[in-house]
Amino acid sequence: MDSASAEDFTCPVCKGNFKDPFVLTCKHKYCTECLRSSWTDDVTKKCALCKRRSSHELPPVMCILHNVKPQLFCVEDQQYVCLTCVNSEEHTNHTFRSIRGAISSYKDTKERSSSESEKICGLHDEKLQLFCQEDEQQVCVECVYAETHTNHSFKSISEAASTYKEKLKTEIKSLEEDRKHKENIKGKFEESAKHIKVKVDHTEKQIVHQFETLRQKLEEEKQAAIAALRDEEEKIMKKTVEEIDSQISTLTDAIKDTEEMLKASDDCLLKEADVLMKRVQISQLDPELPSAASVNVSRYLWNLMSNIKKKMEETINNIFQYIPVFLDPKTAHPDLLVSDDLTSVKREKSPDDTEKPYHPYVLGSEGYTSGKHSWDVEVKDSKFWTIGVTTESNHKKGGDIFKSDNWSVHYDNYSMTTWAGIAVGQLERLRVELDYDIGAVSFSDPVKNTPLHTFTTTFTDTVFPFFHTLDSLKIFGFSG
Numbered sequence: 001m002d003s004a005s006a007e008d009f010t011c012p013v014c015k016g017n018f019k020d021p022f023v024l025t026c027k028h029k030y031c032t033e034c035l036r037s038s039w040t041d042d043v044t045k046k047c048a049l050c051k052r053r054s055s056h057e058l059p060p061v062m063c064i065l066h067n068v069k070p071q072l073f074c075v076e077d078q079q080y081v082c083l084t085c086v087n088s089e090e091h092t093n094h095t096f097r098s099i100r101g102a103i104s105s106y107k108d109t110k111e112r113s114s115s116e117s118e119k120i121c122g123l124h125d126e127k128l129q130l131f132c133q134e135d136e137q138q139v140c141v142e143c144v145y146a147e148t149h150t151n152h153s154f155k156s157i158s159e160a161a162s163t164y165k166e167k168l169k170t171e172i173k174s175l176e177e178d179r180k181h182k183e184n185i186k187g188k189f190e191e192s193a194k195h196i197k198v199k200v201d202h203t204e205k206q207i208v209h210q211f212e213t214l215r216q217k218l219e220e221e222k223q224a225a226i227a228a229l230r231d232e233e234e235k236i237m238k239k240t241v242e243e244i245d246s247q248i249s250t251l252t253d254a255i256k257d258t259e260e261m262l263k264a265s266d267d268c269l270l271k272e273a274d275v276l277m278k279r280v281q282i283s284q285l286d287p288e289l290p291s292a293a294s295v296n297v298s299r300y301l302w303n304l305m306s307n308i309k310k311k312m313e314e315t316i317n318n319i320f321q322y323i324p325v326f327l328d329p330k331t332a333h334p335d336l337l338v339s340d341d342l343t344s345v346k347r348e349k350s351p352d353d354t355e356k357p358y359h360p361y362v363l364g365s366e367g368y369t370s371g372k373h374s375w376d377v378e379v380k381d382s383k384f385w386t387i388g389v390t391t392e393s394n395h396k397k398g399g400d401i402f403k404s405d406n407w408s409v410h411y412d413n414y415s416m417t418t419w420a421g422i423a424v425g426q427l428e429r430l431r432v433e434l435d436y437d438i439g440a441v442s443f444s445d446p447v448k449n450t451p452l453h454t455f456t457t458t459f460t461d462t463v464f465p466f467f468h469t470l471d472s473l474k475i476f477g478f479s480g
Contacts (some may be wrong), residue, residue, distance in 0.1 A: 012048050013038060024054040032058060034064030052249045072096040131160035191330060195342065195365065199326050202341040206323075214312070221308050254279055323477045324375040325465045331395065333360035336469075346472035359401055367392055374433040375465060375475060376446055382471035383413035386421075387430055391442055391461040407441040407455040408466055422453045429476065436463065 011016050012035035020032040026047050036058055039045045070080035075095040085091055119128040119138060122353050126140035134152045143149055155163070261269060261276050269276075326342040337348050345362050379385050388408025395399055402408075402421065409422045409430075424430075424443070432447040436459050443452040467473050 022058065024052075026050050026052045026054070027334070055150035072098065111368050129152045129157060131157055133160070145252065188330075195329060198340060198342055199365070202323075202343075215413075217312070225304055225308075271307060323475060324373065325366070325475050327467070327475070328363050328365040328464075331464075332362040335360045336362055338362060344474040345467060345469065348468055359388075359468060360470065361401065361466060361468035363390070363395060363467070367464045368434060368436050369459075369462050370436050372433070372437075374431060374436050376472040377430045377432070377467070378428070378476055379411065379430050380426075380428040382411075383474055384411065384470035385473060386410035386466070386468035387432060387473070388443070388455075388466050389432070389434055389463045390466040391459075393461050394463065405461070406466065407457065408468075409443050409453055410468075424452050432465070434463070446464055 005189055011021075011031045011034055012028070013016055013030055013478050016031075018029060018031055022035055023029050023098075024047050026049075028049050030048075038048070061230050061272040068082045069082070070082050072081055072291060073096065074081050074085070074471055075097060077091070077094065081091065081096070086096060119346075120126065120145060121140035123146075124140050124142035126142055128138040128140055130141065130144065131137070131156055132139050132143070132149055132152050135149070138157065139149065144154060156431065158169040185386070194290045218370050257279065258276065260326070261272065264272075323343055327338050327345060329338040329342070332338050332345065335347050335349050336345050338345050342365065377387055379387070384404075387410070388406065390401060390408070391405040394405040406421075409424050411424055411426060413426065422443075427445055428447050429445070430452075431444045433442040433444070434440075434443075439457045439459055440454060441457075444450060445452060470475060
């Protein structure tokens, strides 16, 4: 075995034997106190022999409570402690680490904090001061001359950040506009949802009302059928009882008369014997007792069901109605008020400027691109109205809605304007019938069952029911 060198036991600082030796990253040893006295700050934390900077941290001098050499680190109290501290009440259930492990953890945290505050190039160990526009990354001065950045253009960090800030501001503006657009759509959606709910609630109430009416009709028919059945039962039993009572009464009278004759004299008895014998010899057939067969079951089941079915069909036609058209409040003129159930409209105020075209109208909520559709409108309370169909594009263009793409008839009791188009007389109700496929819009008086006018055309756009009034209008439901 080779003998150990004297240097292996000598501190390079005090030249004496090691006292509490401490091994650096470079593997050189020193007395712990010698290093503590020479390492006054992080900058001087170097090996005196090789000048290499050490990454190790020196342990604390003494335990602050018991003035002895610390041997562990308390995680909860974040301080170095001795073995006496470990067993003390102040450190009950605390977690302890080795001093070297605690120092290593502290160093890692400190290095991370340092690297986060000041970015260093991983290739050249220099501060990142420039921004490569082609690679879109931060680089140091040495990177500018590297082969990987040949012919690349560079900006200062602040200039590059400023450019990106402007781009981000532009993107934020675009995002804000998009958000505003989405919020506008959301508002329209909420408004549509409100109208849909009104329509659904109204329809639900109609369903409940109609089925309740039907239930009442069925209950009435049931009670009438039961009453008729009980009445037949009473008649059958009454007839039988009356027949029996009549026979009993006849027999009672005969017995009474015979008993009276028995009290008469022999001469009188013999004189009336023949008559008396004929009277007491009454022959009566027993009345036929009623049976279950006496009740006409088919009348109360088969025939009754047939009659009820017929009556229910009539009832259903009378009570079950549907509204073919609902109004769209979003299309209503500001002067028009659409009812909550979306089936009627009325004008609330007069125009502020009579010189401008004044067209208070509202459209139906559903547009048509095919098929047959019809609806009735009550017009008896309106002295001025125009009713028909118009195209979606005609409504959107916002011009004179009667110049084109409008198929309607009108009534004007005010005589305040020369109205182009088809005029009709005063009506109680107007029926509109649309056949999109053949291109026809027909108008008639459903009360008098008389036709009024028919337009023929070729539809190429979505058409909507059109309601224009200076008073009020109401859409009528149809029986099912």
